[in-house]
Amino acid sequence: MANKFVIIGGGSTQSPSILEVLRQRSADLDMNQLVLYDIDEERVSLLGQYTKMYYKETGSPVHVSYTTNLEEALQDANFLFMQIRPGLNKQRAIDEKICIRNGVIGQETCGLGGFSFAMRVIPDIIAIIKKVKQICPDAWILNYTNPEAILSEAIYREFPEAKVICICDMPISIEGAIAQYFHKDLKDITFKYFGMNHFGWWTSMIDENGQDLLPQLREDVQSGKIDTLAQWNDETLDDQYWIDTYKRMITIFKRFPEYFPNCYLQYYLMPDVMMAESDVNFTRGDWVMQGREKRIFTECRRVLKAGTAKGSSLNSGVHGNYIVDIANAIIHNTRERFTVNQKNNGAISNFDPDAVVEVPAYIGSMGAETISIGKIPTFHKGLMELQKAYEKRTVDAALSGSYQVALEAVVLNKTIPDYHVGKKVLDELYEANKQYWPELH
Numbered sequence: 521m522a523n524k525f526v527i528i529g530g531g532s533t534q535s536p537s538i539l540e541v542l543r544q545r546s547a548d549l550d551m552n553q554l555v556l557y558d559i560d561e562e563r564v565s566l567l568g569q570y571t572k573m574y575y576k577e578t579g580s581p582v583h584v585s586y587t588t589n590l591e592e593a594l595q596d597a598n599f600l601f602m603q604i605r606p607g608l609n610k611q612r613a614i615d616e617k618i619c620i621r622n623g624v625i626g627q628e629t630c631g632l633g634g635f636s637f638a639m640r641v642i643p644d645i646i647a648i649i650k651k652v653k654q655i656c657p658d659a660w661i662l663n664y665t666n667p668e669a670i671l672s673e674a675i676y677r678e679f680p681e682a683k684v685i686c687i688c689d690m691p692i693s694i695e696g697a698i699a700q701y702f703h704k705d706l707k708d709i710t711f712k713y714f715g716m717n718h719f720g721w722w723t724s725m726i727d728e729n730g731q732d733l734l735p736q737l738r739e740d741v742q743s744g745k746i747d748t749l750a751q752w753n754d755e756t757l758d759d760q761y762w763i764d765t766y767k768r769m770i771t772i773f774k775r776f777p778e779y780f781p782n783c784y785l786q787y788y789l790m791p792d793v794m795m796a797e798s799d800v801n802f803t804r805g806d807w808v809m810q811g812r813e814k815r816i817f818t819e820c821r822r823v824l825k826a827g828t829a830k831g832s833s834l835n836s837g838v839h840g841n842y843i844v845d846i847a848n849a850i851i852h853n854t855r856e857r858f859t860v861n862q863k864n865n866g867a868i869s870n871f872d873p874d875a876v877v878e879v880p881a882y883i884g885s886m887g888a889e890t891i892s893i894g895k896i897p898t899f900h901k902g903l904m905e906l907q908k909a910y911e912k913r914t915v916d917a918a919l920s921g922s923y924q925v926a927l928e929a930v931v932l933n934k935t936i937p938d939y940h941v942g943k944k945v946l947d948e949l950y951e952a953n954k955q956y957w958p959e960l961h
């Protein structure tokens with residue numbers, strides 16, 4: 521049976537990477553139809569027309585279309601890739617600036633930037649999944665939408681039986697850098713990781729000879745042999761933000777050497793450094809709007825005007841490969857190992873079984889079966905407990921519309937120093953997001 525793939529948020533600037541990998545692997549995936557769906561007519565039509573032209577000119581047999589009609593997109597769909605951003609990067613930058621002006625972290629997934637994004641996106645995602653349940657209940661949903669940690673908590677709470685796998689390209693990107701550092705093939709290393717999205721640690725990395733590479737990595741960091749992994753991630757070498765982030769990841773590992781940290785722990789363990797480096801007049805959201813967003817849509821317009829996509833190319837990369845690998849694992853029941861966000865259910869034995877955690881899982885036609893992590897140490901557990909309470913309270917706030925609950929969520933976030941700052945930022949974010957957040961009462 522042939523598969524229909526739909527990208528929800530098809531006008532996303534992350535779509536090109538996925539569209540290219542889907543094109544290259546369409547035969548393996550048995551994909552005969554691809555639909556780009558988005559609420560933004562202009563963006564989806566630009567990327568949709570570009571993709572149609574590009575697929576056709578490269579001889580792809582896949583039927584490509586685009587639409588702003590969700591019901592139409594979902595009809596007979598088999599795989600739904602979700603990556604949406606209500607309010608676009610414009611709203612992301614507004615949040616960042618409110619936070620920075622108040623002296624706190626405004627990153628789109630960590631700190632209160634993540635809180636605000638969650639308040640914007642949870643209602644939209646819930647509405648989309650309700651439609652999926654009506655129109656194509658057997659379709660698999662692979663969700664990339666951020667803030668993944670909070671959103672996955674909302675999704676699995678509201679739809680415990682739904683066929684959803686929530687993923688992030690960050691663990692695999694970091695694992696790729698570690699593999700390159702050791703001159704190994706990524707596929708030959710078995711990584712063990714636990715935590716929540718953008719908030720976790722590697723406990724071991726076993727190579728093809730059964731040797732754990734973590735002690736060697738620790739020694740290389742402690743001895744000063746390396747102070748960054750940036751040069752081992754070729755995708756981000758032209759981006760100073762990622763170069764700095766990969767360096768700070770090593771700094772954190774040096775200070776907390778038990779397990780290897782996810783790089784976004786920088787926002788929780790070194791917020792002073794992150795604040796000192798942030799510029800209220802030019803945030804990451806501004807950078808993305810002026811860089812990736814401008815570049816992609818300018819290229820679409822150029823190609824459409826020229827009437828040919830020859831000489832142009834959709835980008836692939838880790839983002840596209842990861843999600844397509846997971847779809848492939850489901851289709852062919854490969855039972856390969858991926859790090860995903862799922863209900864804990866005892867995977868971390870001394871952590872809330874009902875909480876969503878990010879851990880490795882074997883993926884096949886039945887979905888994701890998580891591995892057993894066992895007991896985690898008090899330090900990591902303590903950080904996770906606080907973060908999880910914040911995530912759950914954020915979901916409660918988005919679903920109930922309670923101002924009091926929102927305030928509780930905000931002050932639970934580790935990046936918020938006290939009630940006064942928390943309340944002030946919450947009020948300013950609410951004012952700036954009236955059009956997007958649920959109404960608070």
Ligand SMILES: NC(=O)c1ccc[n+]([C@@H]2O[C@H](COP(=O)([O-])OP(=O)(O)OC[C@H]3O[C@@H](n4cnc5c(N)ncnc54)[C@H](O)[C@@H]3O)[C@@H](O)[C@H]2O)c1
Nearest residue numbers: 529531532533534559560603604605606664665666688689
């Ligand atoms: N999990 C990960 O590792 C990972 C990695 C990269 C990006 N992301 C996330 O993927 C999403 C897209 O990122 P981007 O930078 O490409 O964003 P973008 O702003 O370029 O594109 C987002 C698209 O979503 C559309 N959209 C907004 N609300 C929608 C809705 N209700 N239904 C359908 N479409 C809607 C917008 O119109 C826009 O075209 C974001 O949530 C981002 O944080 C996640």
Ligand SMILES: O=P(O)(O)OC[C@H]1O[C@H](O[C@H]2[C@H](O)[C@@H](O)[C@@H](O)O[C@@H]2CO)[C@H](O)[C@@H](O)[C@@H]1O
Nearest residue numbers: 666688689690693694753755756804808838839
């Ligand atoms: O600030 P943005 O919009 O450029 O990206 C933020 C997202 O970044 C992460 O993905 C990275 C990945 O970690 C990196 O190695 C490389 O492959 O680029 C990716 C994005 O461009 C992260 O996983 C997302 O959740 C972030 O939102």
Ligand SMILES: [Mn+2]
Nearest residue numbers: 668688689690
């Ligand atoms: Mn991510």
